[in-house]
Amino acid sequence: MIERYGWDDLPDAVRGAIRQHLGQPTVLREVEQGQNCNLALVVKDDRGTAFLKGVRGVSPRMRWLRNEATAGELATGLAPATRFCEDVDPDWLVVGFEYLSGRPAVLAPGSADLPLIAKSVTRISEFDGGAAQPLSARWAAADWWTKLAEVARQDVVGWDLDEVTEWSRRAARFVSGSALLHTDLHEHQFMIDDKTGRVRVIDWGRPASGAAWVDVAFLVIRLIAAGHRPADAEQWATAVPSWKTATKEALTAFACYVAGLWTYRGVTSPFTGSTELSFAAKDYAAHRLTGWNVRPRRV
Template sequence: MTPASTWSTAQAMNPTAPRLQWEQLPTAVRAAVQERAGEVRRAETISAGLNTAFTARLHTDTGLVFAKGTHSARAAAQRREAFINPHAYPIAPRLLWEIDIAGWHVLGFEHLEGRPADLSPHSTDLPAVAALLAHLTELPPPPTGCRRIEDRWADAAEQIASDPALLAGDHLLHTDLNPNNIIITEHGARLVDWTWPTLGAPWIDTACTALWLIAEGHPPVTAETWAASNPTWTTATPQALDTFTAVNAALWTEIAANDPRPWKLRMRDAATTWAQYRARS
């Protein structure tokens, strides 16, 4: 059964701890930011997102900047995002500066005027999201620095006796296509939060997005029909799609078991629903 769409999965994604305010950052960190961005006249804390201790829209002498930061000891994901940014631009907003000082790692990006994508049925954002995914498949991958999808998902594939090599490829992938990471602007959709850059088959990010469509209320058949508008979808064999859905059902089942927040339970149900649909097809 398709998960009920009485509430948005993406809107339920909130950090487990309150975000720090600009004024709560160490003095040395705030000084380093202002050396690069100009004096901060006002800071608006952003609550969306999950993995950073500080996220804010900074109003500076040089304009708006989106800033995110976390403790340096836990900044591996942010460092990956900084590394991949030259390869992901212009789909990703441009990284303006990177700071590592006083135990804090902070990134400053060009500010995007926009809003998170709506992936629910009948959303008018879906064509822009499809165009984004088509553009994404054209990005040249970096020669080093990215894990491969068959390695990242090897444990889950082993649990279900599937071959992760069916997902292999040399295309740059984002893999976290939740609607909060897809920003709809007047110039089209952009993709933020590149903390898991990965190499794999070109259709995988479209499949990751299709999974979110199911979580937001689309039946699997509708999600697959939408995904088929991406030219790379034809390169996915039925066996590869079966592996993708089974692996994601295993991944989200484990994630929800370890942290049963409502949105993770919804993702588990969506992934399971899609895997079961493919098993019956």
């Protein structure tokens, strides 16, 4: 469990750095959601309301927060704007974001939010990935099913490991592209303002560049986890123009890769909802594999 800090618990140097940007902020509330930061506060200063986020210690979490701080430039008007970003000795990174009010999306079948989500994902796919790390590079390793078999043999029963591993090896090539990807979209990443109908997207800790349909495919799995049948989730995806650029082979490779990766991580580093996500990912992989009569050629 990551250690969380309130305002009064912060080192003097961290509070001092924040005051340089926000004066003497008034803490409105602590934000309990989020598993990757040591500091999460909603505060108010003379310019309005801000969201403070901080990480202590050099780690992947610090890299993810630094990514978030630049997301406002990658997805202007969709990601929250960054008011300041500062490294504080000896080992803190603190970022002040534009505060976004709203509620998370509802992904259940029949939800009125589903068309709004489709429009938001369409907007993301229209941004250029710029200098974001290529997803194809991140997905260079493709042995998740083999690793899964070593630690949880019961989770691969009924699967042809050679088949799903070969599909997984093809995934990196298929997800290559230049569009901006969020790569971690789920209901809590969408902030919906019911008064205006505006949707913003938060938590850009792991952006990437890649094929524009990839974020849509990730959401297909999230929809399955929320109760949609795989075919119905894919039907929803047709509302996003980039979905039509994904080939049958690309979607099958994607589904096999994600099913192996998410199930392995759910076993070795479980988190809230990881079991449901691994089941949904494997359901989607099984759906995509239906109708393939031959194993893909090695690449």
